[in-house]
Amino acid sequence: MILSESSQGNSLMGSVCSCKRDHYADENITRRGFSGRYFKFGSSKWLESSLFLPATCCQFQQSRRPSLMELCICKICKDIDKYRSFSMLPRDISQLIFNHLVDSCSLSDSRIEAFRDCALHDMCMREHTRVNNKWMDVISSQGSSLLSAYISSTEVTDFGLSLLRNCSNLQALGLDCCDKISAPGIKHIAGLTNLESLTIRNCKFITDSDLKPLAGLVNLKELQISCSDITNVGVSYLRDLYKLVVLNLEGSVVTASCLDYLTALTSLKSLNVNRCHLLDDGCEKFSALSSLKELNLGFNNITDTCLVQLEGMTKLEGLYLDSCRISNDGLAHLAGLSNLKALELSDTEVGRNGILQLSGLTNLEDLNLSFTSVTDSGLKELSGLTSLRSLNLDARQITDSGLAVLTSLTGLTHLDLFGAQITDSGTKYLSYFKNLQSLDLCGGRLTDAGVKNIKDLTSLMLLNLSQNLKLSDTALELLSGLTSLVSLNVSNSRITSDGLQHLKPLKNLRSLYLEYCGVTASEIKKLQATTLPNLVRYRPNE
Structure with missing residues (x-):
């Protein structure tokens, strides 16, 4: 059956909505993925990036009934295998259907074919590692309409990339784990002269010489080439990309000398040289990059010098x-550095005396002190940092007393106490953090x-209570009122299949982790099929 505009499209036209690219964003995304103008990807220990991508039309707001548009999209996705083509539908409708199938990990070889010639703007495959050259052919069929694409697959080859020549207006391209891509494939990318954002991650065979063709991508504003064997020679080919704002070289084998090639890039605002084996020697070259707003030096062998x-x-x-x-x-x-908003000190030798040095950084919004020597008494020095929104205190020496001295930080939206020794008594201090969206x-x-x-923290979207072995089905009953929850982890607990009934009100739930509990995958699947249709990620899953 072919879905025609006359037979199905008219019923959808009552409230056609455009696909927006400025979606709910992880505040750390500027150093992990594409800019907000396009799509988000990447991950961290806590925030699952896919949870912050555009909500599908089946994820209705609690405060209103679903629109006719949303109901129609849901019905089409439910019966997706009945349709051979969406090319006659308005682009916005096809895009919504595509987004939903991606969000629910429901794309397949046959289903992707239905989107041939749909003139889609965005084709972000995210976790669909089955992408192959046949899928690339469908992607290329979007032609000049395609603005962004993200592909994570070991099956895409140089030939697959050559098909993108039809997508002359492509502005953002992401390639992850594309191990069959080599120099010819990079040359095909170099022909996409409208590219503003290019990410190449975990592609094993990318070398310095492969970067030379990229020198012609003069419109690039964001370039991320991580986990590669790129050296200073490769960086030298980037020195004429004057529009670059973001450069990520994470996991490369560059030295501080590569900074000599970047000093002319006056637009550069973000530089990531995480895991590049940098030493103190040559660090004086950073002072020439005075326009930088973001600098990632994590996992390098640098010191106070x-x-x-x-x-x-x-x-x-x-x-x-970090580290x-x-x-x-x-x-x-x-x-x-009075303009600092984010400071990552995880796994450093910092303790209380170091925190004292931060007392004047009143603009700090994001602070990571996990695996440091900071103790409960040292946390008192944070009480004046009232601009803090995200605080990571994943450290065994933090206890209830430490949480008690943080109650002035009422603006916190993300609090990570993963390994902290917080007891039932200490949780009473959580009542001061009414704005929390994530809690660990x-x-x-x-x-x-x-x-x-915890049950009254109604803004919570992500909650991780794993490893608490004494939690029972009663815990799920108490959490049943947190209807904004998108991700819930209660693994390693006493929860049983009987407790699953308490999750039925959590209609926004997309991720559920109940590993090492008295719950089987089949029981979770039944819950998904009957009451939680938006649940796309769960464990156990087999």
């Missing part, structure tokens, strides 16, 4: 020093009594 060179970078808004050899004394060099409490000390103090 390197931080001395950052003192003049007063425009910095984000600084990431570097940074001590309390080193943080004194950051005291003048996995220290093993909670019982159902502690969950009573």
Whole structure:
């Protein structure tokens, strides 16, 4: 059956809505994925990026009834195998159907064929690792309408990339784990001269010489080439990309000398050299990049000596020093960076005296102190940082007393206490954080009594209570009123299949983790089929 505009399209036209690209964004996305203008991807321990992509039309707001448009999209997706082509539908409708199938991981070789010649704007495949050259042929059939595409697959070859020559207006392209791509494939990309955003991640055979053709992509504003063997030679080919705003070289084998090729890039605002084996030697070159707003130096062998060179970078808004050899004394060099909004100090040697150095950074919104030496008493120094929105305290030495001294931080929206020793008694302090959207409490000390103090945090979208072995079905009953929940993890607990009934009100739930509980995959599938149709990711899954 072919879905025609006359037979099905008219019933959908009552409230045609455009596909928007400015979707709910992870605040860390600028160093992990494409810019907000296009689509989001990437991940972190806590925030699942796919949960912040556009909600499908089947995810209705609790405050209103679904529109006719939404009901029609749901019905089409339910009966998707009845249709051979959507090319006669208005583009917006086809895009909504495509987005829903991607969100629900329901695309297949036959279903992707139905979107041939649909003139779609966005084809973000995300977790669909089955993408092959046949899928690429369908992608290329969108022609000049296609603006963004993201492909994660080991089956796409140089020939598949050559098909994109038909997509002359492509502005954003993401390639992840495309191991069969080599120099010829990169040359095909170089022909897409309207590209503004290009990401190549985990593509094993990308070398320095492969980057030379990219020098012609003069409109590039964002370039991410991570987990590759790129050296300073490869970076030298990028020195004329004057419009570059974001450059990600994570996992490359560059040295600080590569910065010599970047000094002419006056538009550069974000640089990621995470996991590049940098040393203190050469760090003085960072001072030449005075326009940077974001710098990721994580997992490099740098010390406090390197931080001395950052003192003049007063425009910095984000600084990431995860797993570097940074001590309390080193943080004194950051005291003048008054514009800092995000600071990553995870797994460093920082303790209470270091936190004292941060007291003047009143614009901080995101602070990560996981796996540091900070104790309960040291957390008192954070009480004046009232602009904080995200705080990571994944450390075993943090207890109820530490949570008690944070109650002035009422603006927190994300709180990670993954390994902290928080007990039922300590959860009473959570009542001060009414705006929390994500909470991680996995220290093993909670019982159902502690969950009573979580049930009123109605803004929660992501909740992780795994590893708390004493939680029972009663915990799910207490959480049943958190209808904004998108992700729930209660693995390693005493929850049984009887408790699943309490999840029925959680209509927005998309991820559910109940590993090592008394629940089977078949029972979760039954819940999905009957009451939670938006649930697309769950464990156990077999």
